[in-house]
Amino acid sequence: MDALPTATAAVLDRDGLQALIEALAARGFRVCGPVVRDAAIVYDEISGVADLPAGWTDRQAPGRYRLERRADQALFGFAAVPQAWKRFLHPPVETLWRVRQGEDGMLFSSAVETAPRYAFLGVRACDLRAIAIQDRVFCADDCRDDAYERRRRDAFIVALNCSEAGDTCFCVSMGTGPRAEGAFDLALTELLDASRHEFLVEVGSAAGEELLAGLPRRTATEPDRAAAASVVARTAGRMGRSLETAGLQELLESNPEHPRWDEVAERCLACANCTMVCPTCFCTTLEDHSDLSGGSAERVRLWDSCFTLDFSYIHGGSVRQTDKGRYRQWMTHKLATWFDQFGSSGCVGCGRCITWCPVGIDITEEAAAIRATPHIQGGDHG
Ligand code: SF4
Ligand code: SF4
Incomplete structure (x- = not known):
């Protein structure tokens, strides 16, 4: 089995992962990652490792999703969550502009709020590709969405090489996973066995390198890289299904x-x-809403x-x-x-x-x- 390609890499333990989350928050990022809520694993704001779904996994099948307890305390031991990162970068409801009646006429104002600077923890390979696809839609020269582009440009992405594949996953046949490739700042692989619970961290950008340099860590060894490669290979071998794409x-x-x-x-x-x-x-789609007095209105964009x-x-x-x-x-x-x-x-x-x-x-x-x-x-x- 091939080890992961040589890139700047280090190994964090759980305290190191906590330090990573705190370092992102200290830099002004709103850190979002997986949490358990309403009997599902969803992406939401997190403040530390304790918020992550330790020991939970999901069972997915056509028309079926259930959470189950794992036999270990894996933090990322589940497959794709119900909603992807799209809900942060391309929100389901967004007010585009407002207008109100002023003394001298109509006063228009942009209603797009100052975008939070998001840090996404645990972006799977398939979702990394999906973000790249939405970048082509929203950042194209001829139909640029300024708010999306700002959120995207400011985002810090901690990708995840998957350690679990769901019954409905088929990224291998689409050439999109389970190893994260593309634009990320850091990429994690969870290394968990009877003797350790650590995370191999690979660097994908200068910002990622700078952040990693300030964290408690050790240098990754060849056995660490081989263990990470083995996690990805095992996941690739467990795809629930496939799609024949030729022709x-x-x-x-x-x-x-x-x-x-x-x-x-x-x-x-x-x-x-x-x-x-x-x-x-x-x-x-677009909706225009006005108040009952006719004094103000707003245009809202919805999925x-x-x-x-x-x-x-x-x-x-x-x-x-x-x-x-x-x-x-x-x-x-x-x-x-x-x-x-x-x-x-x-x-x-x-x-x-x-x-x-x-x-x-x-x-x-x-x-x-x-x-x-x-x-x-x-x-x-x-
Ligand atoms: S619209 Fe989509 S999710 Fe709903 S029943 Fe049809 S295929 Fe299924
Ligand atoms: S499997 Fe393909 S079509 Fe279905 S939700 Fe994922 S990206 Fe969309």
Whole structure:
């Protein structure tokens, strides 16, 4: 087995991890990481190691999520949490501007609050890729979102090489994990056995190097690196499922009338859960609210979904009238036309849409079913 590539690396114990969290807070970051809340592991503000979900794991399956106790005290011994980091960088509800009646006319003001400087602790490989995908959406020159870009630019990212894969994970087949690659400041691998509980920390940026230099740590040895590589390899071998991506774009684009779309539409509730939990989905709608006196108003942006009827409303009616059309649009966009738009797949294999679909619809199973019997060409896309 290959050891992790040589990079500046150190080893922290639990006290060192606590010092990392405190050092980030001392630099003015709002530190967010996994916590147990409402019978799930979610990302929220943390102040120390004691907030992390020690000894908890999750069991995920299509339409099913349960927390269970582990036999050890792992701090990161679980798979993808229900909501990704998207809710911090691209909030579900955001007021864009306000206007009020002044003595000399209407007074407009930007309502985007001063962005907190976030530090994210435990960003998995798939979610790191998802953030990179949303960067392409919100930081593009022709449609830049200033608030997103500010939050993103100021964020400090502590990535996580996964030690657990869920039943609904398929990052290996999407080429997105379980080893964190891409833009991070530091990356952790949890090393836990009968003789130790430590964290190999790799450096990914100058800011990460500066922070690490001030922490109580020891230099990583070759055995530490080999142990970390073995954690990642073991996780890669435990993927719950896979998605065959070869020729998938052509396959989906050439089968818009495949009978499988009708079959999945029979089950789909058009509830939009899959898009809410997906770390790459980015669609929004706008609402204007005014007070009863007419003295002030505000424009609010909210997450929206291609599963709602109104989402495709264009003068006179919705383009996608049926559940079949909406499911097909979502899956074909994720796995096919996303390549034309953004140069990559829109799916990072996190498995959230499978776990959180109330009827257990599985994107990997739907793609495999069309691959098994491709045969229908052309047709109406409504
Ligand atoms: S489509 Fe599903 S598996 Fe893929 S990134 Fe979105 S939520 Fe994750
Ligand atoms: S696929 Fe599942 S989660 Fe998505 S809209 Fe249909 S029922 Fe809801």
